[in-house]
Amino acid sequence: MPLVEVHNVSHTFVLHEISLTLEAATVAVLAGRSGSGKTTLCHLIAGVMAPTSGSVLVRGRPPFPAPAWETVSLLPQRLALEPSLTVTENVLLPAALRGLSEPPESLDRLGLTAIAHRPAQDTSLGEQQRTALARALVLSPAVAVLDEPTAHQDDDHVALVLDALRAAVGTGTLVIVATHDQRVIDVADTVIRLHSGRIS
Secondary structure (H helix, E strand, O other), X not given: OOOEEEEEEEEOOOEEEEXXXXXXXXXXXXXXXXXXXXXXXXXXXXXXXXXOEEEEEEOOEOOOOOOOOOOEEEEOOOOOOOOOOEHHHHHHHHHHOOOOOOOOOHHHHOOOHHHOOOEHHHOXXXXXXHHHHHHHHOOOOOEEEEEOXXXXXXXXXXXXHHHHHHHHHHOOOEEEEEEOOHHHHOOOOEEEEEEOOEEO
């Protein structure tokens, strides 16, 4: 059974009759221009909202309302970090809620070790984005939904992000990335191109 199944999904005026299936341990890119429906599809898979029609299934179950973080995690465009918490505390928040406290390898992999004890509000936007990415991956979720994870990264840090994505795939995670960044598209196992809310 595919890990994620989207069957004939429409949502308001944004998505129209989308169907796709995605397997574990792959990088699947949702590609398309701004306004093509990438973010809406991300939110449907992550269980942030429900489709107007059709069905979304993760492990055979509807993800809405949002499932446990170890099942589906989300890196939204609005990063939703707690500004007064340190980088490490933000990354570990989903784990700490489950009694885990070991700093993850992703801190070093994403170039965050040197700022690990700095409050998130005192870091750059690129550093905050990588912090939110590390948080999304900290529990090695079945599905990680990442909306534009390289939007605020320079070339060197894009390479770190891509390395983190491949490492997540190595643990079995299905990584779903909404992007128009060709550097991300180039490393994808699967590319779904959206245009005006439809798969093109």
